[in-house]
Amino acid sequence: MEDCPFHAILHPTDFSEDNEAAFVHAVRLAAAGGSALHVLHVEEEPGLLAAEDRFPKARELFQRWNLIEAGVEPGAVEKRLGAKIVNASVESQDVASAIGAYSEAHGCDLLVLATHAPGWLERLLGGSLAEESARLSHAPALFLRSGAHGFVDPTNGKIKLRRVLMPVSAEVAPMHAWGFASPFVRMLEPTAEFHMLHVGDTLPTYGNLLPHVELRRGPVVETILEVAAEIGPDLIVMATEGHKDLIDAITGSTTEQVLREAPCPVLTAPSRPRRAAV
Template sequence: MIKRILVPTDFSEQARNAFEVAIAIARRTGAGIKVMHAVEVPYGSGFSATGDLTMQTDSMEHVYVLQLLEKTKADMARLVNSVDHAGVDVVQQVDVNRPINQIKRTIKEDGVDLVVMGSKGSSGLDEFLIGSNTEKVVRTASCPVLTVKQRNPEFTVNEIVLASDFKREIRHAVEHFKTFQALFGARMHLVYINTPGAFESSSNISQKLEHTAQKYGLQNYTINVYNDVMEEDGILHFAEDIRADLIMMATHGRTGLSHLLSGSIAEDLVNHTNIPVLTFSLK
């Protein structure tokens, strides 16, 4: 059940695209949306998480931070008003905090069911939603995270790729994924990427995938074994071949493993594909 959606924003085009997708999901689920931006101020500036002055600080710095907060609130209002959200409950939030800390705090305090984030990919590392912040949220969030690059205001999902090594317990992730599948009435394509370094016979893998599908009570699905040089490339090529609307992956975070649940594969996919990616951390 998706009742509360969090949309962290840096007011970029990709972040606006994420807000549009969140609106589309909210219209299907009746969920409320919180659009959030965290202003990171210099350590010791004396501002609390609500933007209040809590200790003696330099007056010029004080004025600068207050002006920054006012500008941010104006940017937030413009963003919210630029997207048609009629019938959807949208709340705006501007805080003084490190972005990743505020995202995690809001997820916990608000009982967030889904985070929808914009991502530019691997090139713009100086932006709020890029690189380390996106990867940290994907890796550590206690709820599913949907990353979006391109504009897709209707956000209809017909074909879903569920990529995994299917060797670990992913029940908690699958329950979230099943909810998303049911929301759109989509078909789920279970895929194992067969690589030269971890090659198995197609018949053995197909049996494992079918066992997984039965174990987790999946419906409306297909079983697929796809050969490629690397797991990430295989997922991308398979998703492109079937014209997938969404890629789903569970992640354990960065554990140093070479399998799909290592975390790095999920984060690389977020950076390198224009297809929306839904991840859930099993940590």
């Protein structure tokens, strides 16, 4: 089995039903990797920190998936599965910054985020909290978009991860992202197939360092989504560098534009390692 490429997962929650799929994936990943899972609620109103009983219950999922028996003590759950669940509530009027700060302070090296497709005006004024949180955290992030299918069955915890689409470009170095995505996928499904894609006229020079890369011509975002429709991936992996200019800030980076229309979860990974704290 591949070594787990993450050790501490951060899952922000607003306690809504739209957050359930992301929570299911966060819990399943924690169990698969024997990792800590930090479930974080950011309260914008002062003095209203969330009570423990408002947080979603990982134990109920572990029991439903037959990973533990009813009545097992919390300490025994951690010892058996290696997964430690931490519920945390903080106050901040800047939700994205609070999530980023918590991630940095607790060494979270994977975010699992619920997201939706905001309109252009919302993006211009504030943007998606999930996307902004991922940029501020400088860590890989798994996005579960409302309406898209996931790769974890919530009824039994089984993972369906047969095919992964990873677009690569000449402008964003993919090797660091590949170094995270490959063990991430292999840990969950050793036989998963990677479909590498480059949209452009010629293959990038690093093509021989990756599995076979398919070359397609056309508009980048539209072509990525066309290939996704053709092959039906269970996950899309995107190397990312964040926003480069004002146009990106308004319309979204290529990754964010793909995320809004993707038929499955999207795993983003920075093109460079996170800077060490000083």
